[in-house]
Amino acid sequence: MSDYHIFEQGGQHFLFFSRSAKLYQVSPLAARLLELFVSTQPVPTLPTPDAEPPQPLDPAEHALYAELAALFNHELALPLPAPHQQEHGCGENSYQTFSIYLAQSCNMACCYCWNRGGTFGKPGHVMGWHTARRATDLILSLVERSSAEKIFVNFYGGEPLLDFPVLQQITRQLLKHEARLGKNFFLTLDTNGTLLQGHPAQFLARYFTQIGISLDGSQRIHDLQRPGKYGEETWQQIVTNIRSFPNQKLLGLRATLTTFSDSYLETFRHLTTLGVGRIQLEYCHEPGYHQNPIYEKLIVPAERQLVELHEFVDYYVDYIASYKSTRGIPFVSNLLDSINRIRRANRFTRPCGAGTNTLAINSHGEVFPCIAFVERDDFAMGQAGAGSLSLHQALQGFEVDSQLPCHACWLRYDCAGGCYATHYDMTGHARQPHPEYCRNMQGRAEVFYYALTQILTKCPWHLER
Secondary structure, eight states: OOOEEEEEETTEEEEEETTTTEEEEEOHHHHHHHHHHHSSSSSOOOOOTTSOOSSOOOHHHHHHHHHHHHHHHHHTTSOOOOOOOOOOOTTOBOOOEEEEEEEEOOSBOOTTOTTTTTTTTSOOEEOHHHHHHHHHHHHHHHHHTBSOSEEEEEEEESOGGGGHHHHHHHHHHHHHTHHHHTOEEEEEEEEOSTTOOHHHHHHHHHHOSEEEEEOOSSHHHHHHHSOBTTSOOOHHHHHHHHHHOSOGGGEEEEEEEOTTSOOHHHHHHHHHTTTOSEEEEEEOOOSSTTTOHHHHTTSOOHHHHHHHHHHHHHHHHHHHHTOSOOTTSOEEHHHHHHHHHHHTTOOOSSSOOBTTTEEEEOTTSEEESSGGGTTOGGGOOEETTSSOOOOOGGGSSOOGGGSTTGGGOTTHHHHTTOOHHHHHHHHSOTTOOOHHHHHHHHHHHHHHHHHHHHHHHHOGGGGGO
C-alpha cells in the first residue's frame, strides 16, 4: 500500500500523503533527503525522528531529516478513510442526478463521437411523449423518496433538441411537482448548438439552469471535426446562436481535443473570444479500447496531454494574477473543479454513485446506471414503469482499499477506483482499470497539484468562483 507520493513538477518538488490528502511543497534539500529513506523500497521502514540517518549529514541537514521522519511517522499512523456509508430512512434512496437520452439521433456527424450520435450504431430514435411520461413518472417517484433536496436532470443525446416538444412536456411536468415534493429541480442540456434559436432558445433561457454547447475552438478545427450530417460547416451557425441566446450566463462551451486540434491553450484562447464565462476542455477518449484503428488515431497521446496541461496552467495562472478581480475572466470549469476538490482534501473510497445516486434513461425507456452505460445491455437496470430496478453486481459494494490494483495506488482516495464504464470499455471489466488509464490519471493529478500551489501563491481569490 502506497500512502505517499513524491514528485517534481515545473521545477518544484512536492510531497503528498494519501490518508490526510495533505500536499507539501518541499525544498530541493528536503527532496534530496527524502530519497534517503523512501526511494529504495516499495514500502520502506521509516526511521523514527531520533534515528540516525543512513549517511553523515551536517547539523542543518540532520535537523531537517528528523523533521521529515517525524512528519512521515505522523502521517502514516493516521487511520484509513472510513468506507462509504449510505444512510437513509425507511424507504429512502439517494437518487439526485438523472440523465435523459431524449433523442438517440443527431443532425451532425462528429468524427470522434463516442456514442455515434446517440445511436450506438443502431437505428436512430427519439423518445416521444408516451415513453417520456413513463420516464418522468419514474423520476418523480424516486425523487419523492430521495434524501437529496437538489435534483439535477440533464437532457442528452444525440441532439436532444430534435425532440424539443417532448423536452417541453417533461420540463413542465417536473417543475409542476417541485412544491409538492419540496425539492428543487435544476434542468440542464447538452447540445451541439445548431438548433439553439427561436422558441427553443427562449424556453431554455426561462426554465433551465445550464446549457452546455459543443464547440471545438477555431472555425477551421471545429468544421473539420464537427460537420453537419451531410458534411456542411456548422461553426458559424452555432456561434450566431450563442451570441443571440437570451441569457448568456447559462451557457458553457465544451471543446473536445483530438490529434488534429490546436493545443489546449490555443483552443481556450479561441473560445474566450465568444464571451461565454464557462469553458470545458476535454481530450477525446476511446470507448472501445484498440478496437477501431481509425478512431484511435484521434486520441492525443498522454505525454502530449500532460505537456499541454502544464503549459496551460502556467499561462492561465499568470493571466489571472495580473487582475485584481477575475469576475469577467472565462474559467475552465472541469480543471478548477479538480483543483478545488484537491484543495478541500476530499477523500473518496468509491468512484461514483452509478445506479445508486445517478440514473440514465434511454429513448426507449430503458434504465441504466449512468449515461456512459446506456445501451450496454449487461448493465440495463429495467424499464421505466415496469417494476423495480436491479443494479449490476459489479457496481455494488466497491471499496477502493479492497480492490486490486487500486489498494496500492497513492491516488486512490481521489480517483477512488476510476470510471466503471471506462474500465469496462478498456478491459472488459467494470472494476479493472487499464494501466494506461491509471498512468494518465496520476500524471494529470500531479499537474493539478502543481496548479493548486500556483493559484494559492499568485491568485487565491480565483478559487472562490
